Amino acid sequence: MEGITTRQQFTLNKILNEETISLDDLHKQLEISERTILREISSINKFLRKYHLSIYYDNNSSLIVSGNKEKIQELKESLSSVPLQWLINREQRQIIIACELLVNKEPVKASYYSNKFNVVLGSISLDLDGIAKWAVSKKLCLIRNRNIGIIIEGSEWNKRNALIDLIFKYRPYEELLAFLYEQKFDQNIKLLFNMIFGENITDLGRKILASVDLSQFDLNDIKYLKLFIQMLLAIKKEENKDEIHLPDKLKKDTMMLRDYKKIQNFNKILKENNVNLIEDELIYMWFNLTDYKSLFNKDDGSSYIDYEVISKEIIQGISSKINVSIENDKQLIKDLSQHFRRTFNALNLGLKVINPLTNEIEQHYSELFNVVNNVSRLVFSRYNLKIPKEEVGYITLHIDVALQRKQSLLKKLNVLIVCPSGIGSARILESKIKFIFPDIGNISIKALHHIDKYIEDREYDLILFTVPIKLAPEIKKVIVVSPFMIKEDIEKINEFILNLKVTNETNNDELIDMQLSTVTDNEYETANTIIKNLQVETTKANTIENLVDFVVDDIKNLGLIKDKEVLRNAILKREEKGNIVVQGTNVALLHTRIQELTVPFVGVYHVKEPIISQGIGFSKESVNTFLVMIARNEESNYILQFLGRISIALIENKEFIENLKSSNLIDIRKQLINIGNDEGELK
Template sequence: MNNLTPRQQFILSTVLNEGDFNIKRLQKDLDISERTILRELSSINKTLKKNSITIFNDENMNLSISGNKENIEEIKKSLDMVPIPWLLSKEQRQIVIICELLTSKEPLKASYFCHKFNVVMGSVSLDIDNIEERLISKNLCVIRKRSYGISIQGSEWNKRNTLVELFFDFKPFEDLIAFLYDGKIDPIVKALFNIVFGNEAIIVVKNILKNIDFDYLKGNDVKYFSLFVQILLSMKKTKNEEIIYLPQEIKDNILSLDEYKKIQYLGEILKENNIEIPEDELVYLCLYLSDYKHFFNNKHFIESDINYENISKEVTEEISKKIYVDIAKDEQLIKDLAQHFRQTFYMLNLGLKVINPLINEIKEHYSELYKIIKSTCRLIFSRYNFKIPPEEVGYITMHIAVAVQKQQAMSKNIKVLVVCPSGIGTARILCSRVKAQFNEIGAIDVVSLHDINSETDQNNYDLILSTVPVNFKKKDNLIVVSHFMTEADIENISNFIANFKANNNEKELELFAETKDNTVTNYEYELANTMVKNFQLKKSNSESFTDLINFIVEDIHEINIGTDKDVLRELIFKREENGNVVIPGTHVALIHTRSDTITVPFVGVYRIDKPLAMKSIGFSTEDIDTFIVMFARNNESNYILKILGKVSVSLIEQKEFVEMLKLSNTIDIRDYLINIINNEEED
């Protein structure tokens, strides 16, 4: 069988050892199309013909093998085991390369990867180019030199967050979790874990996790899988002497949590297995896997005074306007979203990956709603310098979709009128039968034959059931039924309900059509014009953040935009102390607040000669030399807030805008701001 390619050998080996199975299994394992597999099967069968063996596929694409048993056994023995790394797709190969570089103590040579993946040097070189581009957004840098090899440089925090994210990108979540729970293990997933961590360490951690009850992770397989990966990573990093170090005040807070006791117990069990994990590593595990109930009153963590309920209300009010469903009054939704946003802000502040295994299905199933929520949340999250990831939009979409469906279900209960001349007792029996038979039926009223016209004039009924023929002005929603509900009656009512639902579903599609907001007043347009005209670019020789804020406050006071310097100064400092103002990876910070001491909304840019080291995502710092300032009033109009939101989004998503803020002149920046305001894409 040596004349078969590695992929063909893998397919043949799978068919020989698995017995009957569907072709989709190979599609998932090899990440190739059905057509490619059929082509490979044709080539395999040509080789097998001389052995009187054939691989069949039926109309459902189920594969099976037929032929002489002795010949089949002989092929099994002669078939060399194909190295799994040879079978990886280009994307999977690059993920494995990154994982190895992130966990290797020493630089690795390109020739090492050529041999491992059975590819030429040119392929590895292209892989490294793609990897280098991919890691820029993670604040990681690829170093490669001919005599040195290849390595990845950056903070330990960013390296670990990236590695966990890569595992979730490697294969569908069901394959990953099956590996953890020892289900039907995907050989490619197994190969990834063995390459990165080694089989011995994996077995040890699996056995330990089986004997520790992490009750606060119950029902959260994503978190549990993350714990599994992070433990293996801590073991590997400790062995490489690449321990993560956290600020002392963070450690002190974590050590007092109940959750830490479980992690501490985990450390003791590892120690019994001759695996020593330092305290900083255990604290990191607890921090990473926190249930988000604990927020710490220091500058390293997310704002403890953010009103998440207000954010939830703002989100639901904006979405309600666009889908014509008033979800803003749903108290349970507001509460659930507030808790979810608390978790999200925590994760994004620490630079942690939001994992959502259902994101592709959500995008497909709720495509229009997803787009609306993405547009709304981009503006709102940008105020906190967060670029909202698709996975997070997906979770919010799920919350909103449930609320919308609940409202629609309540509004779509079919309202029924029963006409029964035989008396109230008979009518009640009929009502009970109808209620029991059809869940879609909501309110049921009973009326005599004499009063039917007056009753229908006063109330709008979806369906009228009568036990006698009725000369009624509206016939399309009238069904004559027996007192005892025959099978024919049930079928007629079922058909009516099905048609009723279909007609309403067509109307539902209109719910998710965005509408232009034409309620902007001339005053608001003039206010926006004033804000653009007042834009200014200033340079300061401030050598501390305090000096800079004093400079800014004095400056806007002089142009009569800020009336109370002390109040404004206090609000700015509070925002900086409690939350992240840095736009990660840009050397630019956003300073914004709302106060009634502001006379008109204001946007300005302030540059300094000597960069300031300021806190960025996680526990990293970044040198900042450019500050964009945005001030608004407490009762600012929705139109102005949307404009400021667009500017915030541009800071996060448009590199050209960021570079302009750092290097361009007043006129060019002002022109760019006008383009941002006039861009209707997200309106």
């Protein structure tokens, strides 16, 4: 359309076709400032003069096009001839291109995208540069060949996880849900799904979901949306003969599970709609329906992770940073333990943690968010996991609930009123107390007999008598007041509440001080011993089992353990769970915790021939360098932080990884000393 830019066409199209759209709506969709949008609208209004139309605000602050209805309809028809994909912004175009490449079986030429989106090849080339960098972060590779075309290569598991990540990034999840439930939705979302899967498959997927009974599965909206995407992808892949293939043992074990039969009703509906999926695709969707529990929740006692211990470590670390003791909050420990079980499962499989409120949480709880991030990184890294912001957001909310719970307990006092003059007088006094003192919560009324029992009862923070009573001097929580609550009584109670708060805060600080007591000489000596015992070796081991034998012999020769088999079994049991590889580095982390160790151990082992090891999900990678870290079950906070910083360096510090692969004993020992000396805040 001449006389108007692509972005202006997009803006005009939105205003014409949306029932209500505000300046803020356009700001969010276009990702430009409101001032820029106003300039664009001014330019559009100049263009609209030839139609005798104009854009203005209605009484509800919505933008509308005003003028002759026939002219508005003429304008709509003119704009409808412009393909919607020509009007989307650059980021949306990149997401659609990346999604198509993830789904495509065959390479496509750059000119295809140039024509499709009505942009020059140079713009597509820049888009592909951005997609290439993004692909590396997802353990994928964008291949660009002038003769053959463009394709994304990598494991099917990683491709599918990346696709879901992109779709959730395209628009806010509530808008994606509106599209799924066929409510009022952004037409750009329809464009996304139609360009990735095709309109027929998208409509078929919605029809199947509407007809299948999923009540036996615990599905929230996010899991329901993920299932919709996975089903569309499965149908598309089946159409292209490009299905996912899972390990044979995994399929066999899954199909033997009693709960797996629940998927058969779903499969029946699929077949009724002429969708015939292979077993691998059904298992893949079933994993999402059941939170992947079957992969991790085996009842054989083989789990290498104690989620309660992890929860306590994180809570203790956060308590020490914020100077509030919440270590004894049983509800918090329970909630985090359950949450971490799901999170670790998801991260070990390379799945995206979806938290729609991440940005709001980070903004609203900025200081607490940073504390949670720093503490959690130390703990998660010991399990070769990099904690995403979305997970930090969830933990922050759990901690905030616990803090509010503690604050509520500290603010509201339990009070007992002892009033011999009758229940009527006591009720009047109760009403006055509730009105005057917001820090007082529950109020009980008792008679004078058995008063000794009430005084000794720790349930009451304060006891108010309306008659004089003789008590031992050490009893401070009893105050004699008038039934009419005179000024002097109010002052006495206010003073009591203030002193009680100060005492509670002092007790909390003392508790924190005890936890944050100066690092002992023994802890420093333990860290020095870890560095002194550092092993940097090269071995001919060609399997994980042979490598572990070599490592265990080293540890035995250092005199750190008596029973080699106990340590060997512990390391191998952890390795069987997978995700030991730092992906894309050819480096892996072998670690476990075992109480029989006399002191923690760190070693670096190079193998002459790479060993194929399991990474995130079901990916495999050749590994030639192994960092080995063994700790005891009961370890001091200082030592756990020291080992945690080493783990973080392994995941986040490329220079440290390269040094592990190529440096000698002296250089690596120097790096460990630097890590030990760095006791400041994590960056």
